[in-house]
Amino acid sequence: MVKKQVPDIVVARLPLYLQTLKRLEKAGEYNTSSKDLGARLGISAAQIRKDLSHFGEFGKQGTGYAISYLIESLEEILQVNQVWDMALIGAGFLGHAIANFNGFNSHGFQVKQVFDSDPEKIGTEIAGFVIQNSKNLEKVLKDNHIVVAMITVDAEHAQTVADKLVNAGVKAILNYAPVFLKVPENIQVQYIDPIIELQHMSYYL
């Protein structure tokens, strides 16, 4: 597969390019350049050109990039020119915040199933979703062909949930629990970790 030959560090930057391009489009811009994008992202223009060159020719010397075309291309490359159904495991405060967030849809994702193991929560609703019993996680995810999931349970339960998700066929896990997950190599995991971001900033204080 050709895709795998692109360094992951390059792939990781593509969503940032897409986000910035969408902001520019929303602000009424039609064209941009690697220099302009770079200045907005704190990345060199050369790096941006090199990153994009892995996937094709998107701009022209002198005229730069047509924003809408580059957005379309990046959405295709990142496979968010479709909407991925997601499962959300953990209906605590964080789960509530995520279930209620309506910004996923326009970026390629939507919460479709919400689970918790707390008998008091199971059967109640958040953001229009009936909270389902975590016991049924594997069956429901398999039946609904869900391959993307978010973990918002406590640190101590996150690995058990991750194991279940992997068994259920999930291929991409966004983990909010402050714990490192052990998963097979073919499973993607990303972490949402405020501490990493805070420590990055405290360096400069």
Add this chain to the structure above:
Amino acid sequence: MVKKQVPDIVVARLPLYLQTLKRLEKAGEYNTSSKDLGARLGISAAQIRKDLSHFGEFGKQGTGYAISYLIESLEEILQVNQVWDMALIGAGFLGHAIANFNGFNSHGFQVKQVFDSDPEKIGTEIAGFVIQNSKNLEKVLKDNHIVVAMITVDAEHAQTVADKLVNAGVKAILNYAPVFLKVPENIQVQYIDPIIELQHMSYYL
């Protein structure tokens, strides 16, 4: 200031090194190597050695790094060998989740003040904090010398909050609202954005 000469991309990796080292220490390890750290983080050993060389000599050829010493050094470099008081603006579900999270303290941070503008929330408690009126944000932050803040309000209110924080003397903002913040150059802003992480993973699906 010597610090400013280290590329930010290097600074951004230090918290990841620290996190991994702390995990190793917790697992009972005493020593590690750039090769081992690199394998755990998907970063080359050479890159790790180069990153650390900006700050001094931490390991020896052949014997690697003493974990506790490297942890101590990184905590000092990142200035998390102390605990920074934080303000949390926005006491919705996300604010609740963060106020209740007890993992900040051991990593150099603690929530100290919680604000919201909703009259129904002001004066009530979350996680032992009385929710204060956002109107008083600037005075309270100045009085308490708070320079780190987290924004967990809606996208539409985030910029107004950020402006207030900057006026109050805040130097580092962790923004959970899905919006780009305009702040003066000397203010650090980092973003918590699940969409960026999800799109990174969907590339591989």
